[in-house]
Amino acid sequence: MTDIRTLLENRPPSVATLFLERVAATPDAEAYRYPVPPPSGRGPSAWASLTWKQAAERVFAISAGLIGLGVAPEERVALASNTRVEWILADLGILCSGAATTPLYPSTNAEESAFMLADSESKVLIAEDAAQLAKAREQRDGLPGLAHVVVIDEADAVPAEGDPEGWVLSLAELERRGAARLKEAPELVRDRVAAIRSEQLATLIYTSGTTGRPKGVRLRQDSWSYMARAIEATGLVRSDDVQYLWLPLAHVFGKVLTAGHIGIGHVTAVDGRPDKIVENLPVVRPTYMAAVPRVFEKVYNGVVAKAREGGGAKYKIFQWAAEVSREYARTSQDNYRRTGSRSVPFALAARHKAADVLVYAKIREAFGGRLRACISGASALAPDIGLFFSGAGIHILEGYGLTETSAANFVNPGEAYRTGTVGKPLPGTEVRIADDGEVLLRGPGIMEGYHGLPERTAEVLEPDGWFHTGDIGELSPDGFLRITDRKKDLIKTSGGKYVAPAEVEGRFKGICPFVSNILVHGADRNYCTALIALDEPALLKWAADHGLGGRTYAEVVAAPQTEEMVGEYVRRLNEGLQRWQTIKKFRLLPRDLDVEHGELTPSLKLKRPVVERAYKDLIEEMYEGTRER
Template sequence: MTIAVGDYVGPDASKVESRPPTVAHAFLDRIAATPEREAFRYPTGDDSTGGWLSVTWREVGERVRKLSAGLIALGVEPEQRVAVYGSTTYEWILADLATMCAGAATTTVYPASVASEVAFIVSDAECQVVFAEDDDQLKKLAEKRSEMPTVKAIVTFNGTPDEANNVLSLADLEAKGAAYLEDHPDAIDKAVAAIGPESLATLIYTSGTTGRPKGVRLAHDCWTYEGAAIEALGILNIDDLQFLWLPLAHSFGKVLQVAQLVIGFSTAVDGRVDKIVENLGIVKPTFMGAAPRIFEKAHGRIVTMMEEEGGVKEKLFHWAFGVGRKVSQLRQAGREPSGALAIQYKLADRLVLSKIRARFGGRQRFFVSGAAALNRDIAEWFHAAGILIVEGYGLTETSAASFVNLPGRFRFGTVGPVVPGTEVKIAEDGEVLVRGPGVMRGYHNLPELTAEVLDSEGWFHTGDIGELEDGLLRITDRKKDLFKTSGGKYVAPALIESSFKALCPYASNVLVYGSERNFVSALVTLDPDAIVAWAEQNEVSGSYDEIVTSTAAQEMVQGYVDQLNAKLNRWETVKKFAILDHDLTVENGGITPSLKLKRKAVEKKYSDVLDGFYPK
């Protein structure tokens, strides 16, 4: 089945066709349209400013022009690559915009990337300049500097400049740019005018669950299309306030950044994951994008807090959510509560549900979930509290957003309708195929791999299995992740994993395993924060690894596994599991920076544990 362009359109689909030619044009247009409106706010730690500093579009433009001119002064030429290596900060955004306004292309590097991976990406992309966040990043670059021969200079946001090794501060680059502009006042306007829709804007290297990461070539038109498509949906407006913590090295964070340029809303920026909940209470955003793990963690924390309270408070909590779920079901059907239910809901909202929303700032119109599958039970729990999470779907290769549920058209368990201007087709084997302006222009220097996923008609083969329901896409699993047991039954591990995390508020990561085995098994890790509170409640003492490997923890997890198995087909049920004595992290190679499980890497690392489930 194919949904053609125009089968579903937003309130003003003409915006897709009238989009700016490049991201740089979109940025300059935004400055011209709303120069004195707030563009960004970011944390400073200065109590005299309330801990946050606000900047206008005009102020952003002034800094970007200087930084961009600084890059040109360093010899950066059109479509050459400039790496940005750091966490999500205001400075990251400045570096990215400056790179594109100079006519160059940003190469993104995750802050946690090890030195060897950084060297590979910078070398493969032939980066001319590298922006590095701090001394930790500078140290990794120094270790492998000889492997990055094209790098002319390094610019650090907060690290230590080193003139001898051509390591500049951000202020140094601005000063160099200001001097260049004195002699070449129209340098930036000329650079922007020379960029076209098909000029390379970004190289995003996929996290690479196996082997070397691949550089995804995304043209300016990919991003301006995405921004215009989001604007056309009509779900965001210039008065919105976004809280942005997502890694800007990831396409999900990047697409929200471009949507901001097109629509003009303000963004509060702070990439510190441990500060998300605190920042939501301070910033009070109207929307936020996040990976499912953030919602899972928040759900688990709130549920365990209520269990710790016990007594009347816990009973009131469960009653209120029972009422909220009834109202949620009505609203999913397009109806509002009435009569006794309306009265009950008003009371439940005042006593419990409004307090849950207040933890997230209290002003949210909706949250957007992407980067991995969101469990339906989690989505419905939040909806019962009055918080709508609209799930979307896309890949780095499709510039992130290809589908998204809308506040006025959503169905939990799906990723919504295709965005205006994009087509979707379901292949005979169930694979989801996508075609449209957002699709990548290929993998960098890898024509053979490009040909494997981009066919002659322009369809991108996503590798995901899905189905269309009333024009809404439901993803059932990764094509490569599906496995068959020795009994010949197919198992979709991601669905089982997300179901378990929705059931068990203490779970952090789960890997379901069983390819060509006679039953399904699993590896489980427990959330370091949640399990400490559980241990206190259950009189279990010791270090983290002692707690999670205790008999009590084993029995607790077994109880949730039993609940999970009751919902599964016989061949899908988890017969054996092991709790690892540490969580999976980006640093230990267990998850990607976008918080997705690195399935093959984990299976390989713990092969002895998994093999032990199946006696020979």
């Protein structure tokens, strides 16, 4: 591992500098792969490539084009698009101009988008398509500082009546203008990059927030170059890797992956369409990828459903293989911790080898057959699901970080990973546990503060640099961190007992293959209850086998057989809990929770207050007739 002092002292002042270094070092190496739809619009996409040199030509053209629009250093350029190669090129173009990127989720509604555009004082918006352009146009009267909208999809860059002259242009036109400027001033962009200072603003990224209005997090230029160097120093990612990148790049988790990619110089295949993941994996054949826990939960639920469809005998084989997988993972991880070897007893190794032929090899093949490791972050992964994949040869390295800390602060260390923990701190990041159990962090990735909110900044950032994460955690003697819950989410029952809802929820996800989302409630109550939303594809397949075929999701959820089935999983959950943690009653929700209704953040975190307000009647129903104390 690289010496920490060298890592910190020699990091470039910006990712723009790092990008120029990468282009100079490996100009002809493949940098990006991206899908190109077939001319007919039907059938699978072909995949095109960009070398680092080709990517730089487009980045420089975008950068020079933005300079031509009057964008000055540290001014904000917003970027509202799904994950695609143009997002990355546009972000790098912004950074190479010395400006700062304001990423917006394309799913954000017009009103909230306008708030972020106004609060960030964004001068230019790079919008993916007609839908993003329409949102900006709808709110234009309240955005006098928004001078231009650059549309990625060229066919959608159509001015409308009432648009100021030149307000709308395509990304292709911006690149043409930039290329023309570079012919007149070849060093224009390089001069801008050379002038960037490490303390300048690079990204103003808004927290999606589980409560309240988003806050703009100010991240410095060298926060990202530090992240790139720190990721490189872990040794987890290699220059010969192929990364499959589909995560939302408006989220800090996706954004940090682009910095690590530039630092290491491997290949990144970019396609942010979630419905294409299953189709893309055997084509891309990644060696590593990152995802949020919900993706692994969905894959797990899908594998269980497919096994069940195969009939009783096939399902029993799967259940046996799943238990072998978890036992193998626990044993090998425990042995590695004690002896440095992942060896397991002969009998377990033999069972695992048989299960591999019958079950695990097919799962690995579905991921492309070359996957060395997955990085999981943004929220907690249920340990039972992590152990299942670990034993099946899909090694999920859990990590931890926040928007306010540039995303990557902890990650599990390769072969020494421990399921259920988020690993060890990245080189250069300090950690300590406060008296109340809160995790505190300090290091080069910590934010400058919340944009225009000094009081809110002071609440979480101490003068000596320690950041209060709001998460409760435990450190092992050898430095592995386990996050137990959000500080504000801890439940204290009316009997005075504390319950960590995320721990209970995670256990249930590992037990019940039909759950999509679960919210445990019990603050100031005399027992805990749960709201449970089920995974629609898995549930409907189960329904077809249990006399409920042809019914809608809501109808299946309302059926007594479904409640009885879920109730059995709740009983299994309760067997492993302390009495005060147990779920006494539950209600099945008539639909799954989603981003569109505001119940999940774009990174699929549960917005507890929103869900509890929306289903207040169901919660109260579960406590009717009880005496609170």
